[in-house]
Amino acid sequence: xxxxxxxxxxxxxxxxxxxxxxxxxxxxxxxxLAQAPRHVEALAAExxxxxxxxxxxxQTLKNARLVDAHRVGARxxxxxxxESVARLWxxxxxxxxxxxxxxxxxxRRLGLNDSRGEMVHREDLERLSADGSILVLDVRPRHEQEHxxxxxxxxxxxxxxxxxxxxxxxxxxxxxxxxxxxCLFADVAVDLLRQRGFDAVRLDGGWLEWMVEGRPTExxxxxxxx
Amino acid sequence: xxxxxxxxxxxxxxxxxxxxxxxxxxxxxxxxLAQAPRHVEALAAExxxxxxxxxxxxQTLKNARLVDAHRVGARxxxxxxxESVARLWxxxxxxxxxxxxxxxxxxRRLGLNDSRGEMVHREDLERLSADGSILVLDVRPRHEQEHxxxxxxxxxxxxxxxxxxxxxxxxxxxxxxxxxxxCLFADVAVDLLRQRGFDAVRLDGGWLEWMVEGRPTExxxxxxxx
DNA sequence: TCCGTCGTCAACTGCTCAATTGAATGCGTG
DNA sequence: CACGCATTCAATTGAGCAGTTGACGACGGA
Numbered sequence: 291x292x293x294x295x296x297x298x299x300x301x302x303x304x305x306x307x308x309x310x311x312x313x314x315x316x317x318x319x320x321x322x323l324a325q326a327p328r329h330v331e332a333l334a335a336e337x338x339x340x341x342x343x344x345x346x347x348x349q350t351l352k353n354a355r356l357v358d359a360h361r362v363g364a365r366x367x368x369x370x371x372x373e374s375v376a377r378l379w380x381x382x383x384x385x386x387x388x389x390x391x392x393x394x395x396x397x398r399r400l401g402l403n404d405s406r407g408e409m410v411h412r413e414d415l416e417r418l419s420a421d422g423s424i425l426v427l428d429v430r431p432r433h434e435q436e437h438x439x440x441x442x443x444x445x446x447x448x449x450x451x452x453x454x455x456x457x458x459x460x461x462x463x464x465x466x467x468x469x470x471x472x473c474l475f476a477d478v479a480v481d482l483l484r485q486r487g488f489d490a491v492r493l494d495g496g497w498l499e500w501m502v503e504g505r506p507t508e509x510x511x512x513x514x515x516x
Numbered sequence: 517x518x519x520x521x522x523x524x525x526x527x528x529x530x531x532x533x534x535x536x537x538x539x540x541x542x543x544x545x546x547x548x549l550a551q552a553p554r555h556v557e558a559l560a561a562e563x564x565x566x567x568x569x570x571x572x573x574x575q576t577l578k579n580a581r582l583v584d585a586h587r588v589g590a591r592x593x594x595x596x597x598x599e600s601v602a603r604l605w606x607x608x609x610x611x612x613x614x615x616x617x618x619x620x621x622x623x624r625r626l627g628l629n630d631s632r633g634e635m636v637h638r639e640d641l642e643r644l645s646a647d648g649s650i651l652v653l654d655v656r657p658r659h660e661q662e663h664x665x666x667x668x669x670x671x672x673x674x675x676x677x678x679x680x681x682x683x684x685x686x687x688x689x690x691x692x693x694x695x696x697x698x699c700l701f702a703d704v705a706v707d708l709l710r711q712r713g714f715d716a717v718r719l720d721g722g723w724l725e726w727m728v729e730g731r732p733t734e735x736x737x738x739x740x741x742x
Numbered sequence: 743t744c745c746g747t748c749g750t751c752a753a754c755t756g757c758t759c760a761a762t763t764g765a766a767t768g769c770g771t772g
Numbered sequence: 773c774a775c776g777c778a779t780t781c782a783a784t785t786g787a788g789c790a791g792t793t794g795a796c797g798a799c800g801g802a
Contacts, residue, residue: 296626297698301540303619304612308537313790314527317534330749343791345750350789355615364748364799374611381607385600386530389581393529400522472523539760556779569761571780576759590770590778 310354311382315339316347323357324376324498325430325469326437327369376502383471400474409494410465412505415440418465425459427466427490429479430497439497440467441506448475455486463489470496536580537608541565542573549583550602550724551656551695552663553595602728609697626700635720636691638731641666644691651685653692653716655705656723665723666693667732674701681712689715696722 310316318337322328328336334344348368351357358371370376386393410418418424419442426443428435435445446454448468458464464483468475476492483490493500501507536542544563548554554562560570574594577583584597596602612619636644644650645668654665655674665671672680674694684690690709694701702718709716719726727733 296622297700298540298544300612300619300622300698301543303616303622304543304608305538305540306616307608307611308534308539308543309789311534312531312538313534314524314531315790317527317530318524340792341749342751342793346791349750356611361799364801366749371615372611374607374614378604378607378611381600381604382530382533385533385582385598385604386526388600389597390529390532393526396522396526396529472526474523535759541760566762567779568763568781571778572761575780587769590768590776592779 307354307356307378310351310356311378313347313350315343316351317379317382319344319347319351320356320370320375320379321469323368323370324379326434327367328433329362329365329367331365333368373502376498380498380502397472400472408491410491411494412500412503415465415493416506422462424463424465426493427458427464427479428468428497429466429475430468430473434469434497436510438501438507438509440500441508443467448479451479451482455483455488458483458488460488463491465491465493467493467496467500470498533580533582533604536577536582537604539573539576541569542577543605543608545570545573545577546582546596546601546605547695549594549596550605552660553593555588555591555593557591559594599728602724606724606728623698626698634717636717637720638726638729641691641719642731648688650689650691652719653684653690653705654694654723655692655701656694656699660695660723662736664727664733664735666726667734669693674705677705677708681709681714684709684714686714689717691717691719693719693722693726696724 311320315337319333322333322336330345330348331341333348334341337344339347348357348359352359352368356371356375357368359366359368361367387397410424415424415426419426426440428439428443428445429448429451430439432445432447435447439445444457446457466476466479466483468479473496476496480490480492537546541563545559548559548562556571556574557567559574560567563570565573574583574585578585578594582597582601583594585592585594587593613623636650641650641652645652652666652669654661654669654671655677656665658671658673661671661673670683672683692702692705692709694705699722702722706716706718
């Protein structure tokens with residue numbers, strides 16, 4: 291039956307997506323783009339690749355329809371195509387975490403477990419933030435904050451934190467977050483804040499997990515997404 | 517900082533998983549294994565590959581920790597490693613459906629849209645089944661049914677359906693399901709049942725989607741998973 | 743309008759992977 | 773204890789991808 295033939299013609303298309311995910315460089319680019327759109331040169335700098343190589347990988351991702359590109363003045367800005375792509379990347383990471391022992395080893399050596407006992411979970415954050423018992427602190431780089439952040443969060447990039455401590459309250463717990471599971475900005479921030487006498491913990495996960503779960507967000511100054 | 521180096525050493529591991537997903541043959545094997553465990557020869561037959569080739573691809577999947585293998589008598593049975601792998605495969609399919617126009621084209625030519633207006637959604641099925649207003653019918657191959665099925669479903673493999681129509685009620689709606697989104701068993705079954713005067717519709721999705729969402733299931737005769 | 747900058751394309755090399763064939767391994771059975 | 777079957781391994785071929793270098797194209801600013 292040709293139904294069979296048609297159905298089998300689907301798999302090569304899905305395999306195209308798999309092929310796009312088969313390179314560590316491209317996954318790194320996807321991870322960066324999951325935080326905020328960026329132009330090629332920035333992606334090259336942040337990933338440590340040559341511009342030409344970065345461009346090639348971006349073409350591959352674009353052909354697999356995982357990212358979109360559009361010109362902004364002289365530059366070309368790339369962004370994640372869709373929230374389903376972010377979910378795919380999280381699903382891939384989840385399989386790696388649960389199934390690849392090497393990933394668990396590296397995670398342990400990153401010290402990501404040390405503070406595990408003291409994390410606030412995402413489902414609790416909205417309530418705690420709403421009743422004013424905590425302050426939510428975003429310590430990601432500025433342009434990622436501007437592209438979108440947890441609704442109501444205070445925005446202080448990690449490299450400005452030390453000089454802006456006077457903006458933070460000493461009578462409330464501070465919950466810091468950054469890009470996501472493997473990002474250390476929030477851990478570093480929590481360490482600093484504690485040394486200075488603040489009551490600080492990090493959020494379980496980060497912007498990526500928050501957004502994919504459809505929790506309330508806002509961008510720059512205007513509000514979106516109830 | 518070596519934190520950076522450690523973090524970057526994660527990506528190659530995730531890319532291993534991506535590489536395992538980069539072949540249409542392997543995705544077909546994964547899709548089959550997502551229904552029920554199988555031995556190599558059965559997988560080779562169902563996928564139309566040589567046994568040696570099938571075995572090689574299974575090794576690749578096993579090295580990426582996406583499937584597990586264990587001996588059963590003279591044979592080696594392969595099964596999906598984890599439910600997170602099923603979620604990954606669904607996430608991949610979802611990106612393909614929303615982003616690849618070719619996939620949408622093929623889906624349309626499969627006629628999967630024709631009956632879309634008449635599908636029962638998964639979140640409604642439990643309720644309808646519990647209060648006895650419908651009968652849930654599983655038309656997948658027998659050994660897939662035995663490995664697990666929707667709790668309370670009636671099990672009639674598609675190739676036995678015509679000869680077992682007397683087991684089905686004429687005073688209740690029948691909701692048929694099969695493997696999942698791209699599987700046609702349920703569509704064929706619904707057509708047949710309607711020709712014979714039954715009130716039949718198909719379920720939106722199938723076993724794969726049902727299981728991944730954690731809905732009630734049972735295996736063979738014994739019950740599990742509340 | 744011309745120049746400088748940003749990004750892409752083309753060509754090339756080294757490597758990895760898919761599939762085939764044929765041989766070897768390991769298990770259950772007689 | 774050896775035979776037979778299911779599966780895996782080894783070796784080979786051809787195709788395809790990663791990364792570099794250098795040239796080209798497109799846009800904004802002066």
